[in-house]
Amino acid sequence: MSEPTMRSPLHSFGLEEQAKPIDGSCGVWANEIPHLGYISLRGNGTDPAFVTAASTSLGVSLPLRPCTFASSNGITILWLSPDEWMIVCPRAQLSALLGSLRHALTDVRSQVVDNSGGYTQVIIEGPNALDVLQHVSVYDFAGLEPGRVVGTTFGKSSVYAFRQGEGYRVVIRRSFADYIWRYLVRAAVPYGLGIADLAGSRVTEEGVPA
């Protein structure tokens, strides 16, 4: 029996083989950041017991302001709704985080769900990244400030999107990944799309850079 191997949702596009270091040759750079851990966390944001327990066990304060996110120690917590967060973490930390969260929240009205198989992340960078996002989504990305995360449309599907560093991250559902990637590629045609080489960068080591 072969060793268990993971296949990310965009595996079939062979992005790894096409990747090259980011340079000035393309208007848009994108790639999948595969195999991160995703935890859906539900609970009442106005319940101090919940917030404290979750924040303590994660080592990051749960972002309570709407449409914001918090990052620390390689963990990013996206506010999705007043009672829903998504925790994005390196795979290596997944089971520990799940365990500590569940333990901390045992007696608190809440839900902790491993959703790591259900999502992947795409990074979109480059001078025309904003143009591409304006093609694919109805959201006013020109007005999206750093530190904010929004759930919005992507063609006829939906994503969670946030700005990080020079670029944007979109968190997408696995079964829509094929559509979303094709839609993204199509939108990027006028600007030239490069597959960004993320290997060795902190992105893949830690999931999301601080």
Add this chain to the structure above:
Amino acid sequence: MRKDYSSWSLFTKGLRHNEGWNPAWRSAEPKPSYDVVIVGAGGHGLATAYYLAKDHGVRNIAVLEKGYLGGGNTARNTTIVRSNYLWDEAALLYEHALKLWEGLTEDLNFNVMFSQRGVFNLGHTLQDMRDIERRVNANNLDGIDAMVLDAAEVKRRIPILNTSKSARYPVLGASFQPRGGVARHDAVAWGFARAASKYGVDIIENCEVTGMDIANGRIAGLETTRGTIRSERVGCVASGHSSVLAKMAGIRMPIESHPLQAFVSESMKPVLDTVVMSNAVHGYASQSDKGELVIGAGIDHYTSYTQRGSPHIIEHTAAAILELFPMFSRARMNRQWGGIVDTTPDACPIISKTKVKGLYFNCGWGTGGFKATPGSGNVFAHTIARDDPHPLNRAFDLARFSTGHLIDEHGAAGVAH
């Protein structure tokens, strides 16, 4: 009724600079009272008045219209006529209408340009094809023309259709109703108005109903912007505005009024000589005798009385049409518009007496009203004249929302049309 529209009359009047034409209908001043008042001078309302006069001998009839006659959904639909509905009740009602359509031009002495160029309902999934098979078989047993066609036959009949297997929704086949087709929408209202007027029906435009006089559970008259009009029988046929009228009578209706949009292309050389509808991709199209592609969109999800909807619905429909007909990619939309459709929980109309004696409602046609116009008027006239439903509309009463006897036509009504 004298048939004064003919080639001969065109010739003789043409010789005299077309000065000899008479008004197509008489614009009347409201009288103090009528035997029957119809509220709403759309196709259905005018047809009701016409059949009341013609078939039931009622002479003292008024049709009230808050705007201009035929200005509501009659003027805003995509003109498709067919009867291939799923359930017996609906199919037989629409078939009754279709039979009337087939004689309507001659009956009204007004060419409504009923063009029986056939209607295709495409199937794109195995379940679509099951539904098509079920509907076609039911239609055949009800005496309605219908057939199931496979993809190759559909392609043969509509060469410009994209039947590629790699399409997002490949065409697996279709149901086809040869007797279905299209008609000139405005002409239906004008033809019925003219014919009803000849029977002495008073057509009163710019007359909005503002209140109902109900005493002891009976209707006694209407308050209007042109004064009080007394009548012990009132038929309301106001499509999108039915809830507003029902509220005046203290009646609750299972209706929600939604925008329904449509658009036409510029006029192009005809390449599509039939009607093509697709539930799966959400669009339908025909090409008019002027060469315009007439395209219907899906319904907007929210309620609105504004006669306009959201543009992404139009964009989606354009995409759907291009999925079916890639060759129209470089054609251009000339004009878009919206109507207000009165939808019911089971996508079937309400043609019913009410708890107010003498007050009748004919509404809830959703996206299917135009095709039913003569049949709807015909059975509603019967219902009002006899104070008892016609056998064909007995099932379409308000009581079904209490008994649970819904007639769910969502599948066959499908996309708006």
Add this chain to the structure above:
Amino acid sequence: MFVLFCPHCGEKREEEEFGYGGEAFIPRPATPEALDDEAWGDYLFMRKNPKGWHWEMWSHNTGCRKFFVVKRNTATNAIAGSWTLAEGRKAYDAEGGST
């Protein structure tokens, strides 16, 4: 096409992010079995459908997935405001719960 303010996300967003949720404040009868068929049918199917101000629900499908309340004029598409379900109920009651 509308712009709706999502009271949970605290932002105005385009209509395509939302789903229409129908007339607001149709509470489910506490004891359905106590209702006769007509009253039950009324709850199931009868709607105000006013031409004018309408209290309705929308859900922020691509965002927080929360249902919320909008007061919108169906004759003009003007919007008077958005509220959370609880706050909307208060505003609705303050109006006398009518349209």
Add this chain to the structure above:
Amino acid sequence: MSSYRVRRPGARVDFDKPLTFSFDGQAYDGFAGDTLASALLANGTRMLARSFKYGRPRGIIGTGPEEPNALMQIETGAHTIPNLKATQVELYDGLVARRTTGWPTLEFDLKSLGGLFSRFMPAGFYYKTFQNQKLWPKFEHIIRQAAGYGSAPSEPDPETYDHSHRHAQVVIVGGGASGLLAALLAGRAGLKVVLLDEQNECGGWLLSSPHSVIGGEQASAWLKSAVGELQSLPNVQVLTRTSAFALHDMNLVLAVEQLQDHLPIADRAAHQPRQRLHRIRAERVVLATGAIERPLVFGNNDVPGIMTASALTTYLNRYGVAVGKRILLQTSNDHVYQGAADLARAGCEVVLADTRTRINPAWEKRVRAAGVDVRTGFGIAYARGRRAVTGAQLVKLDAQRNVVVGSGPSIDCDALGSSGGLSPTVHLYCHDGGRPHWDEERLAFVVPEAGRAKSGIYGVGAVTGEFGLQNALEQTERITRELLSSLGKSAPTSSGNLKTDEPDATPARRIFRVPDGRAEGHGKKAFVDFQNDVSAADIHLAVRENYRSIEHIKRYTALGFGTDQGKLSNVNGFAIAADVLGKSIPEVGTTTYRPAYSPVTFGTLAGAHAGDTFEPRRYSPMQAAHVARGAEFEPVGQWLRPWYFPQTGEDLHAAVRRECLAARRGVGIMDASTLGKIDLRGKDVREFLNRVYANAWTQLAPGKCRYGLMLDENGMVMDDGVTACVADNHFLMTTTTGGAARVMTWLEKWHQTEWPDLDVYMTSVTDHWATAAVVGPKSRQVLAKICSDIDLSPSAFKFMDWREGTVAGVPARVFRISFSGELAFEVNVDANYGHHVWEALMDGGREFDITPYGTETMHVLRAEKGFIIVGQDTDGSMTPLDLDMAWAVGMKKPFSFIGKRSFARSDTAGPNRKQLVGLLTDDPQIVLAEGAQVIERADVTPPAAMLGHVTSSYYSPELGRSIALAVVRDGIARRSEDGHKSGRDLLYAYAGGKAHKVTVVSPVFVDPKGDRQNV
């Protein structure tokens, strides 16, 4: 250079860049900066179309989107575009244009024969004839032969389109003088501004009038510096070749940007879309859309060479084309005077006939100085000429009333321009419900200057009726300052001197139809709507026939329904109707327009929603494995699922037969990842499930699963699936593939709106879990090979149990549930491992000949067991009781679960419901059509009463015969248990003209006792 070319200073054509193009196969020359229209005019082409109804010769009338006649087929093959207006086609080298009317030739059009009988073809003549329904198709065929302008390409579109969603503080529509000034003010104030102009450069009317003066400098210089400044402002974006075609609710402007059409095909950039749809949401919208000159209506006003007066001016000043040498201008107002002077100075012989007796002395002085022959108080009775105008007969008009009081001279000319005043371009203002109002002084429907400031819509310049340049600019500055202050900004500096050299205006004459001294309909045809051949007489006829509402008039005559959207015709039509009706124009009605302002390409509307991005296609984590094994796929909702796995030479039936037998007798494997999955947690989960499911959930222990039926409040089955108890407060629900999103929203809605107090959270985990169903008597052996930490023995791991363990080295949840009736295990793993686990199961199963199967085999297997598919065996009208599934309904639950009350309604509880049954054909080899109707007798003469229909029908390889599921009226009582005692079980199934004898039986065909799944 042709003799029509004039080297005008300030012209926007580049005489150093000659181009060639063809029209109807003939080669012509033009210059960069020309439109197809200006180039054709420069080449002396006058007639280039035939009219729609009467086949009359037609030429160019306008300069932009108002053009009704010059509809062109541009290019050929896949690049061809129908119906472009020659006035909007930018000329490029090698452009190929063809006429769209005139058959067989432009010179001789067959329709013109019909035109000879035009008096017998008045408006609405169709309605009055062709009344034989049997003959109508033949008439219609002939009508359709003659219908239409250009043709759609017959090949797929080689170009692409996209959408861009933008948000701006201020969108300004129109880059004329007012629009530019507004943009400058808003831009200087630091606002995020988008300025849209449909032409290839900003300037609007200034481009046609480069010698006007603004603040002491020439308009061309003012324009240059304004555009330059706007381009330097980073917060301002100027989009030219971008036509705003719609204004929707809440200040959403839709605009199409042309990116490629102005380039030779070979020069078009493959990576750029042809057109881009901008959807711009703006806090404020400024309509600076200007106005379009409307022609006067007079006899034979459609002869080629007759244009709007402003078109003559524009062709001269902007394109360097003097359309004629001897020009007759007819006006009712001041607007034509500058152009008259320009034409005269350019060397044309110009006669200016003003219908007014008192004209503007300042203008009169200026034009006379230029050599214009001014005649006052004259109107054109009719024009002369057929394929090109040769002159016109003038008549003397009464000073006040629009009647003829005497004869006038006959004037020869080779071009004729008329002006009945300006019609503001109010289209966009109307789109979202705004209504312009009639300004009797300016004789125009205008946008009020503060527009609907409350909702953020403003109008500036000519669209508001400010036709004078100076007035327009001053008003623009004032209104823009108001707008800025509404956004908390102020214009930092004054815009400087906005003075122009225009004389004060003299009132225009209120005239639309120039009288010819004859009763309407007796004289020469006078056209109102050129594209639809609507004459003044047609409007009179409509009114005579009681089509008195303006909407009736428009619809009866087709006024304003062409591709020019009535830009030239609507006001004239209204005015003529008003005169006949004896009403004022506002009494007749307010003009209103619907999108699109000018036609929009379907491809542009669709944008990127085309081809493989038309709609989402969802795939399971094992998709690659299925493709590798040659699966055929079936769309199920948004998903693509394996339908069957044909081996070489197999068709569907052969493959399904093999797959079915493998699952029944050996082992099969199916991808069930697409099922919806919802994780529910909280102390009230059981109560929540009790409310949303028909079943009872109070007793289900951890480690156990249960099948559940979900109903709508109407009592009808809406979804089903297996739900597992993970822990007392933790459940995992599955839904149908197509119903997942609907169920999730449904549950959230109930929780949020009705039962927020219930302690339960739910999260979709559909995409997290990959699910492989290993099915068949040998499934345990297969699983055992790659799963060592779960005791798979029948006693330890029972049917409807689930266990956690490791499969192929991956943490897994294994459910012992079955949709086939066989021993089966559903293995769920993190979807990233889905492919790995699938392949591991295939490897482990190789020695057992494990057989992958798709949805078709799944359907056969479940139908053999009588298991329903919601949406196939149900249609929204079936209760659980109709399905004979009372066992799945917990009628005793304390809470009245969703749908329960509806069971008790008179019809739902009544007799004669359609109920789920099995059907067996007499001939076991006949497989009934799914959708066959069930009837009582073999006689199918309509109307034949129908009892129900076949919902599922297959050939069962296991049984070696056909089987079917059906819903049949009173079906449960008809089931044949012990022979045909009552005979009610003997029915017929009708499909495709044939009725087959069938027997009603139990829907469970295989293993009725359910022993196999328990082994």
